[in-house]
Amino acid sequence: MAxxxxxxxxxxxxxxxxxxxGPQHFTEFLQPVIKKNFGKWLYHEILEAGVLKHxxxxxxxxxxxxxxxxxxxxxxxxxxxxDIADEWCGGYLRFxxxxxxxxxxxxxAKALELKKFLNGQKFSGGSxxxxxxxxxxxxxNIVHTQGWVHCHTPATDASGTVKATMDAVFDQFTDMKLPxxxxxSMACCLNMCGAVHCSDIAILGIHRKPPxxxxxxxxxxxxxxxxxxxxxxxxxxxxxxxxxxxxxxxVAIKEERCMFCGNCYTMCPSLPLADxxxxxxxxxxxxxxxxxxxxxxxxxxxxxxxxxxxxRWPEMTDVITRILNAYSEGANKYERLGDxxxxxxxxxxFEVCDLEFTEHLIDDFRDPAYYxxxxxxxxxx
Amino acid sequence: xxxxKTPLLDQLESGPxxxxxxxxxxxxESRAKNEKGLDYQIPADCPEDLLGVLExxxxxxxxxxxxxxxxxxxxxxxxxxxxxxxxxxxxxxxxHFHTIRVxxxxxxxxxxxxxxxxxDLWDLRGSGLTNMHGATGDIVLLGTQTPxxxxxxFELTHNLNNDLGGSGSNLRTPAxxxxxxxxxxxxxxxxxxxxxxxxxxxxxxxxxxxxxKFKFKFDACPNGCVAxxxxxxxxxxGTWRDNIRVDQEAVxxxxxxxxxxxxxxxxxxxxxxxDIVKEVVDLCPSNAISYEGGKLSINDKECVRCMHCINTMxxxxxxxxxxxxxxxCGAKAPxxxxxxxxxxxxxxxxxxxxxxxxxxxxxxxxxxxxWMEEGKNRERVGETMKRLGFGALVRAAxxxxxxxxxxxxxxxxxxxxxxxEVEGGWERSIDDFRKRHQR
Numbered sequence: 001m002a003x004x005x006x007x008x009x010x011x012x013x014x015x016x017x018x019x020x021x022g023p024q025h026f027t028e029f030l031q032p033v034i035k036k037n038f039g040k041w042l043y044h045e046i047l048e049a050g051v052l053k054h055x056x057x058x059x060x061x062x063x064x065x066x067x068x069x070x071x072x073x074x075x076x077x078x079x080x081x082x083d084i085a086d087e088w089c090g091g092y093l094r095f096x097x098x099x100x101x102x103x104x105x106x107x108x109a110k111a112l113e114l115k116k117f118l119n120g121q122k123f124s125g126g127s128x129x130x131x132x133x134x135x136x137x138x139x140x141n142i143v144h145t146q147g148w149v150h151c152h153t154p155a156t157d158a159s160g161t162v163k164a165t166m167d168a169v170f171d172q173f174t175d176m177k178l179p180x181x182x183x184x185s186m187a188c189c190l191n192m193c194g195a196v197h198c199s200d201i202a203i204l205g206i207h208r209k210p211p212x213x214x215x216x217x218x219x220x221x222x223x224x225x226x227x228x229x230x231x232x233x234x235x236x237x238x239x240x241x242x243x244x245x246x247x248x249x250x251v252a253i254k255e256e257r258c259m260f261c262g263n264c265y266t267m268c269p270s271l272p273l274a275d276x277x278x279x280x281x282x283x284x285x286x287x288x289x290x291x292x293x294x295x296x297x298x299x300x301x302x303x304x305x306x307x308x309x310x311x312r313w314p315e316m317t318d319v320i321t322r323i324l325n326a327y328s329e330g331a332n333k334y335e336r337l338g339d340x341x342x343x344x345x346x347x348x349x350f351e352v353c354d355l356e357f358t359e360h361l362i363d364d365f366r367d368p369a370y371y372x373x374x375x376x377x378x379x380x381x
Numbered sequence: 382x383x384x385x386k387t388p389l390l391d392q393l394e395s396g397p398x399x400x401x402x403x404x405x406x407x408x409x410e411s412r413a414k415n416e417k418g419l420d421y422q423i424p425a426d427c428p429e430d431l432l433g434v435l436e437x438x439x440x441x442x443x444x445x446x447x448x449x450x451x452x453x454x455x456x457x458x459x460x461x462x463x464x465x466x467x468x469x470x471x472x473x474x475x476x477h478f479h480t481i482r483v484x485x486x487x488x489x490x491x492x493x494x495x496x497x498x499x500x501d502l503w504d505l506r507g508s509g510l511t512n513m514h515g516a517t518g519d520i521v522l523l524g525t526q527t528p529x530x531x532x533x534x535f536e537l538t539h540n541l542n543n544d545l546g547g548s549g550s551n552l553r554t555p556a557x558x559x560x561x562x563x564x565x566x567x568x569x570x571x572x573x574x575x576x577x578x579x580x581x582x583x584x585x586x587x588x589x590x591x592x593x594k595f596k597f598k599f600d601a602c603p604n605g606c607v608a609x610x611x612x613x614x615x616x617x618x619g620t621w622r623d624n625i626r627v628d629q630e631a632v633x634x635x636x637x638x639x640x641x642x643x644x645x646x647x648x649x650x651x652x653x654x655x656d657i658v659k660e661v662v663d664l665c666p667s668n669a670i671s672y673e674g675g676k677l678s679i680n681d682k683e684c685v686r687c688m689h690c691i692n693t694m695x696x697x698x699x700x701x702x703x704x705x706x707x708x709x710c711g712a713k714a715p716x717x718x719x720x721x722x723x724x725x726x727x728x729x730x731x732x733x734x735x736x737x738x739x740x741x742x743x744x745x746x747x748x749x750x751x752w753m754e755e756g757k758n759r760e761r762v763g764e765t766m767k768r769l770g771f772g773a774l775v776r777a778a779x780x781x782x783x784x785x786x787x788x789x790x791x792x793x794x795x796x797x798x799x800x801x802e803v804e805g806g807w808e809r810s811i812d813d814f815r816k817r818h819q820r
Contacts, residue, residue, distance in 0.1 A: 002420055003528070004505070008535035013455045018538035020583035023484035026572045029491050030562055039561035039570065043696045046645040054563055062563065070401035072523075074408035074428070075500035075509045082493035082500075093496075095489040095513055097558070097607050104563075123403035125394025136646030143516060148438035149431070150464060150480065150523055152446045157438065159401045160393055167396030176649035192714030194516045195612035198722070230759070232717040263717055269448035276442030289611045291603035291618075293666055293689045296610050298720050310439040311389040333652050334643075334664060334689070368719050 031092040050132035063111035067130035068141045071099035098141045136176035144186035145194045154188035155205030155279040168317040179331035190261045200337040202284035202299045209278035210258040211271035219249040222268035230267040233257045281306045286338025304360035326352045345380045385433030427508045430474030454534040458589040460545030482546035483520040487572035488559040518556030519546035552585040557599035558606040567601035568619025568704040569732035575599045592756035614762045616709040616723045621701030624681040631697035632677045705731045711763025721763040728785040744778045751777030
């Protein structure tokens with residue numbers, strides 16, 4: 001392997017240096033029909049699951065075929081996507097915020113033909129490369145984080161839990177049979193890079209054991225005051241320990257105060273807390289971000305812990321499927337999952353979803369907890 | 382023959398959903414064949430080693446990536462995230478495996494030319510693995526080594542005319558919905574505003590000077606397709622002040638069943654005939670709609686612009702024409718103090734390209750100046766706002782106090798009156814007091 005220079009000269013790093021140019025302007029990437037009708041769209045229809053039609057004031061129409069992807073994708077795969085866009089869409093495409101790909105065409109028949117083509121493309125292992133769907137009252141692609149593929153704080157894997165879940169709810173992706181859209185999101189630790197806290201269903205990796213303290217190295221790797229300040233519950237304090245006759249500056253942890261957020265580990269690599277038995281998944285439901293009918297809402301924890309059981313996490317997909325089925329049967333048209341649960345009452349939600357309500361589901365974290373307790377005698381048996 | 386046995390991961394090749402395992406395997410195969418005869422700048426077998434280390438995690442139930450490490454390109458404090466494997470002997474191909482965040486075009490529209498250029502760059506100088514896209518919206522290139530960082534940055538800027546994204550305690554790469562490019566609901570040009578602010582604040586994006594991360598997200602209507610209200614420190618949500626435009630003929634076509642409601646979003650199931658009273662009138666959250674004698678009326682003064690009626694009958698109802706955006710502040714995920722939704726800071730602001738969005742920039746910079754002064758290390762602006770009060774934020778932003786900023790007035794009378802607000806001030810004489818009251 002010979003080093004190939006790009007033209008960058010480390011001796012003169014500022015020579016010809018280009019910085020702070022930002023991304024290219026988005027108009028460089030718009031299909032001609034999209035560019036021509038920019039800001040002049042009249043209405044849209046979903047022709048069938050995964051196929052949208054947008055009509056502009058000019059009378060122009062654009063047909064979009066939306067397909068799901070594993071968001072972890074390789075350059076070989078992206079080139080395949082480009083080949084499709086070159087052949088069918090004049091070399092243009094877009095990604096949605098939920099990691100779907102949208103191919104846009106001006107001909108309806110061709111769009112439907114493309115849907116067929118995309119559904120027929122398979123990976124060597126048998127899965128569909130570009131399953132078409134993710135529109136309307138169904139489940140769309142799951143936004144997720146890195147998990148065990150690439151992150152240093154995860155309590156579970158992301159790509160694997162998402163693959164297992166999307167396999168389990170695949171029919172809801174390719175169809176539009178639910179009362180309203182269901183957004184599933186995944187974050188592999190409480191840092192929530194995936195910001196899953198306002199999702200209809202959130203898959204969240206959690207730790208359950210306090211950090212292990214690497215006493216001998218801690219003071220070399222961490223700023224002790226920062227590690228102390230990082231703890232939101234004041235469970236970490238400066239301390240000293242003696243090991244083999246030598247004294248080390250370190251921290252002590254009041255374990256009963258730890259709520260396993262991992263923030264101390266983020267500040268100090270000598271406080272790891274990941275653990276095979278301790279780590280797993282919490283499921284949250286009933287959040288949304290849209291202002292439609294009801295206000296945006298936070299997701300609520302309904303299953304405090306499910307063990308990591310790779311590669312398929314069957315206990316997790318079982319609960320998700322159960323919740324989706326109960327929602328599908330019980331909710332009114334247009335009613336989001338959280339609105340349905342609030343209407344029937346959360347006590348009823350646990351009953352119809354066949355979920356156990358445990359002490360762990362009663363909030364005890366600071367002030368906001370109070371607003372989740374019941375201050376009325378209006379409840380259901 | 383595969384370098385590592387991956388029996389657990391192999392099970393993720395079955396099932397209908399696209400398998401990332403199959404994809405990584407095809408990448409491994411492509412790199413092994415190397416049909417283009419590339420002189421790979423990082424180990425060619427890194428996709429195989431990535432599968433190997435992931436399989437190990439599936440067995441161990443623990444990650445095998447080490448904590449951080451400071452790497453980056455000259456002059457930037459963000460855009461590259463250091464990553465090292467904690468089993469480098471077993472998996473040398475991914476021993477060093479840094480992430481690069483690349484600024485994505487607003488709305489994530491692409492030409493295949495651009496994507497192919499990114500692929501060529503990443504084939505040669507990286508692992509060939511990407512995320513399209515990261516949670517904040519960047520193009521994320523997974524896995525390269527330190528000597529490649531400047532080379533990648535050089536090629537990205539010189540050949541692809543594109544920059545890195547943000548990471549660390551700085552402005553994160555702003556993200557917008559597709560807005561006016563293909564959506565009839567767009568109340569303002571979310572992509573252009575996103576682009577403009579991204580360019581304006583390149584320094585804040587690349588050189589960490591904030592207490593913690595800061596996110597802008599742009600939703601062109603209250604439907605919120607990029608989830609701005611839930612996950613951005615300042616969210617820009619499109620809205621309007623005048624009346625919803627009604628086409629009564631199209632209303633009749635919905636009632637008559639000629640047009641499917643909700644743009645056909647419920648076509649997968651038989652929900653029965655469309656019932657405008659049940660499905661639109663009765664679901665209006667502010668009871669602002671009536672339907673009598675075949676005519677739909679909206680009491681726009683009472684409308685809260687939730688979008689439900691428009692979403693349900695997009696061919697009959699359109700957003701108003703006096704459009705702009707609302708600005709909400711302080712959304713974040715639960716770390717550390719629990720989740721926060723954005724709180725309404727500015728009910729309506731013009732989105733005016735002609736003056737370079739100055740009114741919006743004034744709000745942003747007011748909030749930043751205050752937060753940089755008052756915010757603690759690793760404190761999101763939403764937490765500073767909670768600690769110091771929403772009133773302080775409103776003052777910092779330089780916007781008027783408005784009843785719309787609260788759901789309801791306060792529940793307690795513990796008001797922090799200031800001396801200048803009270804007649805005669807706070808200074809009083811104990812001697813005067815004693816003249817009226819014995820000790």
